[in-house]
Amino acid sequence: MxxxxxxxxxxxxxxxxxxxxxxxxxxxxxxxxxxxxxxxxxxxxxxxxxxxxxxxxxxxxxxxxxxxxxxxxxxxxxxxxxxxxxxxxxxxxxxxxxxxxxxxxxxxxxxxxxxxxxxxxxxxxxxxxxxxxxxxATQFSWDAFVGRSQSARQVREMLSKLTAVPFSALIITGETGTGKGLSARILHHGGSRSSGPLIEINCAALPHDLLESELFGHEAGAFTGAKGRRRGLMEQADGGTLFLDEIGEMNLELQAKLLKAIEERKLRRLGGDREISVDIQVVAATNQNLKRDVEKGRFRADLYHRLSVFHLDLPPLRNSKEDLYDLVPQFIAEYNIKAVKHVKEIPEEAWQRLTAHHWPGNVRELRNVIERCVLFSNGEQLPVQWLQLGPIEATSAQVEGDRICLPLNGSMALDDMDRHIIETALARNKYNVTATARALGTTRETLRYRINKYGLEQRVSQGRE
Ligand SMILES: Nc1ncnc2c1ncn2[C@@H]1O[C@H](COP(=O)(O)OP(=O)(O)OP(=O)(O)O)[C@@H](O)[C@H]1O
Ligand SMILES: [Mg+2]
The missing domain is CATH 3.40.50.2300 (Response regulator)
Structure with missing residues (x-):
């Protein structure tokens, strides 16, 4: 009114x-x-x-x-x-x-x-x-993280738990496009600090000394070219969340300063002698294997331990392909609205291709593929020709129509081949065990045994019957 x-x-x-x-x-x-x-x-x-x-x-x-x-x-x-x-x-x-x-x-x-x-x-x-x-808050509530797989459910559960408690630092790991940025936004906007600022910085985007002065701020004349005083991003994030993307790229010296600031909740601007109190929650993200970086001395163990008290690990899409059944319709609906299109139907062939693809770019790649298909659509069917899911690298298995092509050059172990065949067949048959057993010419019992052996039970129980 x-x-x-x-x-x-x-x-x-x-x-x-x-x-x-x-x-x-x-x-x-x-x-x-x-x-x-x-x-x-x-x-x-x-x-x-x-x-x-x-x-x-x-x-x-x-x-x-x-x-x-x-x-x-x-x-x-x-x-x-x-x-x-x-x-x-x-x-x-x-x-x-x-x-x-x-x-x-x-x-x-x-x-x-x-x-x-x-x-x-x-x-x-x-x-x-x-x-x-x-x-x-509604756009970034924990259920904005979509997916029916066991791992997606676990992520949602973690997100809903984490938004309910005050934590000072947390790390999100996962390959590119798995939803690290999305999770960081959910953690901020869904948590108790949502009325405070969310300040994001990509540690890979700036040279080290610039990153330091961006984060900590500086007093006038702190270094050549430092005109006037400047509040750093950590100060700006006071009362809210600091999202440090690609933290693996931060150098060791700055890592030490960051750890100190997190632990003492205080910082000093470059060239400053006054300690400034800050109340921030740090969400760090990386697509690197930080544990290995710690072993190799490229990442500080103390900072790693401080950050990994709470650890959110996001699964690659190829390991939770059943999430496609939730993500694809959601992205179609989104782009239908944006582009005033009317895609309603996903042909079986599209599902086959989507589930067979390896998704190296994960959910971001999927989003882009769906965007292209919806934009080029003409009517109610998702146009299969615009999926354009390129061939998979020669060293891994490929799915072509009703066939699977496996490398015999030692790049794939027998067990991996077995697992790949079963996963692909399950995905194609919407995780229905009876249909999958029929497609593989085996019994349900044999298939069940393998499903357990490869830890695929969760997916089957969530599959569409
Ligand atoms: N589980 C999910 N449910 C819904 N949308 C998702 C999910 N995971 C990712 N997305 C969407 O996919 C896109 C890529 O996700 P995001 O930018 O969070 O990935 P990222 O892990 O930060 O990638 P990078 O490492 O490349 O920065 C975004 O549009 C995001 O909203
Ligand atoms: Mg990101």
């Missing part, structure tokens, strides 16, 4: 004058004469005014008491009090309760108009902020 004003005023003449005045200015005005009726309008009729213009002393009580009561309901309208007998304690209480202004009657109409305009601006800004943070 745009521009709605609630007037609470028991004096008939003054009340009707205000009502007439603001209606003429384009406001929709509701005028009530008691606190009880104001409360009913606000609570039961869930009126959502931008401005509440209220007298202080009303027949059934003090306007401030109603404000106090409603603040707990978190209504976002601005309150302006008008009173015939303004007292200092009342005005102090009004402002402490978050009223926008407190004016004594008689009040010049021009002055009141200025106050009303300012309050309306402030209320609109608050409303916009609330809407944005609400949108982000």
């Amino acid at each position: 745009p521009n709605l004003m609630l007037i609470i005023e028991d004096e008939p003449l003054f009340g009707s004058e205000l009502q007439r005045h603001y209606r003429r200015q384009g406001w929709e005005v509701v005028w009530v004469k008691t606190l009880a009726s104001a409360e009913e309008e606000l609570n039961n009729k869930s009126l959502d005014p931008l401005i509440i213009l209220s007298d202080m002393n009303l027949p059934d009580g003090n306007g401030l008491d109603l404000l106090e009561k409603l603040r707990q309901l978190q209504s976002d309208g601005e309150w302006i009090f008008l009173t015939g007998y303004g007292s200092v304690p009342d005005s102090v209480r009004a402002l402490r309760l978050g009223a926008y202004d407190f004016l004594t009657k008689p009040c010049d109409q021009g002055r009141l108009d200025v106050v009303v305009a300012g309050a309306a601006r402030s209320a609109r800004a608050q409303r916009r902020l609330q809407e944005e943070s609400h949108n982000r």
